[in-house]
Amino acid sequence: MDYTDQLEKKPIFQVVRQAADELGVEAYVIGGYVRDLLLKRPSKDIDFVCVGSGIELAKKVAEKLDNSHLSVFKNFGTAQVKAGDWEYEFVGARKESYRRDSRKPIVEDGTLEDDQNRRDFTINALAIGLSTDIYGKMLDPFGGQKDLKRKMIKTPLDPDITFSDDPLRMLRAIRFATQLTFDIDPDTFDGIARNAERIAIVSKERVSDELNKIILAKTPSYGFKLLFHAGLLTHVFPQMMDLHGVDVIDGKSHKDNFYHTLQVLDNTAKHSNDLWLRWAAILHDIAKPATKRFHKKAGWTFHGHEDKGARMVPKIFRQLKLPLNDKMHYVQKLVRLHLRPIALVKDNITDTAVRRLLFEAGDDIEDLMALCKADVTSKNDSKVKRYLANFKKVEEKMLEVEEKDRIRNFQPPISGEEIMSHFKIKPGRVIGEIKEEIKEAILEGQIANNKEDAWKFMLDIASQKGLSTE
Structure with a gap:
């Protein structure tokens, strides 16, 4: 032609x-x-x-x-x-x-x-x-x-030669298949599986660049399933491999957290093209293997996986040569907070609990809620609808509390300089203690988030600490 x-x-x-x-x-x-x-x-x-x-x-x-x-x-x-x-x-x-x-x-x-x-x-x-x-x-x-x-990814020469010569091509094959929604030719895929260990000679920067392109695809789970079945995932992202599998004791089992994570990733991808929100979806349950416990009565638990997962984020970012900056801190925050909105899904939700979540999430609260909604992966449609309806109630409560208390991106109504000037004292631990008590009083709803109420509260707690203006 x-x-x-x-x-x-x-x-x-x-x-x-x-x-x-x-x-x-x-x-x-x-x-x-x-x-x-x-x-x-x-x-x-x-x-x-x-x-x-x-x-x-x-x-x-x-x-x-x-x-x-x-x-x-x-x-x-x-x-x-x-x-x-x-x-x-x-x-x-x-x-x-x-x-x-x-x-x-x-x-x-x-x-x-x-x-x-x-x-x-x-x-x-x-x-x-x-x-x-x-x-x-x-x-x-x-x-x-x-x-x-045919919508087929295939090497022009013997795949063993193509992939052994430049192992990055194995990741590129999976990336193209994911982006284009193509299949990988069986002989080509077998070549990836045979040469998977060769990926070790590729720089982490090049690996993470291909991973990010897979993550940004329309249906990123497809790429991760190919990485898994080809044996590449264990070499490039072993912590994610650890999520795979189901244990059964006394007839009780837990869900396969690998496939759950992929569903959460796809759910997130349907609503956002943000790479780092998608990374938060990938890492939200990353500590479940390390926190998995079996109890005779309760069955399988993963207590504290959100906190341990947040602590794992910097190490994973370093391993993959991902940026150790505000992007990492954003992912770390969402991983740490991803269970908090779920805990608020009840009729007697308190203003205090909502204030604290708004305070900790700040401008990322919408992304946190998006992640929480994506985390609902039940096959029971009525259960999903019920969870999402409850999240809607939480969001409405957040709007109500934020309009009243202005907690999001909270800034102390009284500065350390003002405290030192008023009481004529030098910098020291007591300044931080006063500011912390004012913050806690606002978050607990004891006082309003304004300077007048905070100033009165400061004078009360200062007198208890033996401070005066005389």
Whole structure:
């Protein structure tokens, strides 16, 4: 099939055509852009390959584009041209060979066939000619178009070679399958399973980048199930593997927390594209294996799993090279608080309990409630409706209390400086004690959250501590 009409819709292809003809080299658009063109998916970057110097082709293209920016990476033999919202990558056709202990290839100049052979999957090895004599011609040596129609992820060469050479491709296979809702060819999947241990030579940053893309997919559970069955999950995220399985004692069993977690993740994904809220869904029960206990009367319990889970979050983030910043603290907070709204689901809910939850959750209260709703995974529809109706009551109570008490993102109505100035004292422990007692009085509903009431309360407790203005 000729793709000239599709190429004519984007001026960049005519620019590359002119540049390639002037340099006397063959040029092609290759990889993800071609795949997405056939799938009618949007793209923001385009990869070009030429039989010759990709850097020289990039320079020539940059000369012809207004307001473009050229970046050259001589060590890799590649170049990038940025123009508007688009990024164009240029490389010379090459062949690669690998050492057993590294995923960094030994690169040599090669033919287009060599370049297509080194591609990870048949659907990413598609190329369309851009030079005048091959303009619009599709080159599909591995049946990538057929695999697109079959919705199949398949390696162009022996999967053992593809995955052993660059084990990151195993995660990419699962990521593409998840994003595109494709199947993985049986031989290709078996190749992942055989080479799963090779993932150890891939940097944690690259692993977490692929994991995050899986997590951001429409149905992320699909990717995690593939990771599980391929044997990759035990290498990249062992704490999640620990959730799998059901124990039975005296005929009493607990639910499989691995599959429960995946359901919570999917439920969260239906309502939010926020990566870190989805991470909170993944980690909300992560400490259940460590806190699991069996009691003759109560059966299986997981007491304290929310607190222990919150303590586990920093270690997991460090292991996966995820950011140790406000994103981590956000996930940690939601894991720690995820049972609190459930405890409020009762008719005699107190203002004090609601105030304390609003105080601790702050601006993340809506996300916390979203996580709690996602955590309702019962197959009993009436039970789910009842839980969600109760959560609605809690949310209404929160609005009522917040409007009255303004506890969310609480700031002390009296500062430490004001306390020191009034009582003419120096910084010390007593300042913190007074502020803490004022905060507790507000949260308990003993006084209103305003300066006048807080000031009167301060004078009372200060006198008990022997403080005066005299």
